[in-house]
Amino acid sequence: MITTTALTKRYGDFTAVDQISFTAEPGQVLGFLGPNGAGKSTTMKMLTGFLAPTSGRATVCGFDVEEQPLQAKKALGYLPEGAPSYGEMTPRGFLDFIAALRGLSGAYRKQRLDDVIGRLQLEGVLDQSIDTLSKGFKRRVGLAQAILHDPKVLILDEPTDGLDPNQKHQVRELINAMAKDKVIVISTHILEEVHAVCNRAIVIAGGKLLADATPAELEARSRYHRAVSLTAENPEQAKTALADIADIASIEIDPQDRRLTAFPKPGKAILAAVSEALSSRQIAVSELQLEAGRLDEVFRSITLAQQVEGRA
């Protein structure tokens, strides 16, 4: 549904996006992860046909965004960064305008308008000018605009940026509800969002595609993957108790919250051994957790490695 082939954007000597290639199929919620300025937005702008790539190509539903821009634009919905719209208009007028440009008419138009207004809970603000709306409502108006024509491909640039936790939750629910038969690409630098909505994550930094995996696979790269963390009254005592387990590679105690983490040797499971060692020595533990892996740590190691490489 979306393919990019060696998609590249250069500004003079600066390469904003460097040969990014990927394919996304319906049902996938693809998260673009990366630090600020990594090239996420530029990639999206090329996918939506706003910017022309320097080289490489992108297709949406089989239409090349440069050669058949109108067909590609018809097939996709786009929420640009910051959810821009026309501030002097009301959400009603704005959505009518979008509906007209999207060629919606008759009963279908009314059905779609009712659907997005309901989904995004815009009833209360329909006749207020967009300028006077809160950030959350502005973002929702932008989302409503993007999904109005029920596009097969949805591209959302930082859809939850600047929203409060409840609003973030709503937007994520909305994305999950639509995910079944669409390709959805979202960009974010919020890692919890990847967990909440994405079933695939692409890490971009310095314009390069550094990783393309499911969130679980990314977590598996973490040194915290399958580590065991626990909180004990006396962490030093617990550390001694665990010292004999052969499969443990190292044990660390967090200097701040005194939480102990035991890291396994590669490929080993240590949870059973740890809990047995603790109970046999009757060490009181208030909390014990098997870690899945920490995305923020993986994210840091992937993107920082790229920066070091870039400087060398």
Next chain:
Amino acid sequence: MNPILTIFQRELRSYFATPVAYVFIVIFLLLSGAFTFYLGGFYERGQADLEPFFRFHPWLYLFLVPAVAMRLWADERKSGSIELLLTLPVTMWQAVVAKFLAAWCFIGLALALTFPIWITVNVLGEPDNGVIVAGYLGSLLMAGAFLAIGACLSAASRSQAVAFILSVVVCFLLLLAGFPLVLDLFRAIAPQGLVDAIAGLSFFAHFNAISKGVIDLRDLLYFVFSIGFWLYANAVVIDLKKAD
């Protein structure tokens, strides 16, 4: 519905969503009246025509049209809505033409609201109404040319103020091109052909010809081509500048 018509309607409505449109129309009407009666000596001339009315239109447009044009694209770029507009299923040309036509229509409306002076001159005497229609046509075409310049330059900057100043300067140069002040200067240093070419660029010469009732195809084409040229430049500038 045709995308041009849809964008045109949205744009035209947006003028009236704020008081700016009304302020513009009032200023235009007041100034055109003041120029006609005080500077143009409408009554003193004792002639039933609108020559003193049309004579000052180039100067009026010099400041008022860039004021309308400055927001056309600068605003879209500043708010980021240009990204929304150009990723909807419309072509660049449709967007450029639709926004231009809406602004032109708005200026045309302001011009149409000067109709009382037409009635006045018909009550006071027996003017040649054909010349007056030609005058309105010339005025509208000239406004269109100013507007196309302003639209192009408003795409060059995010700042409306910069867009305004640039447009005024370019329009001023194009107006002055027909004046002896400029032409004499060039006559001293340049061959006659170049002097004629510069004089031929002047809005004044073409506007004056039309507003005297002489509708020459060349004068009409001059304005039509000017509008076409600057709108083409407008699309090119948007393409170049939309990334930053």
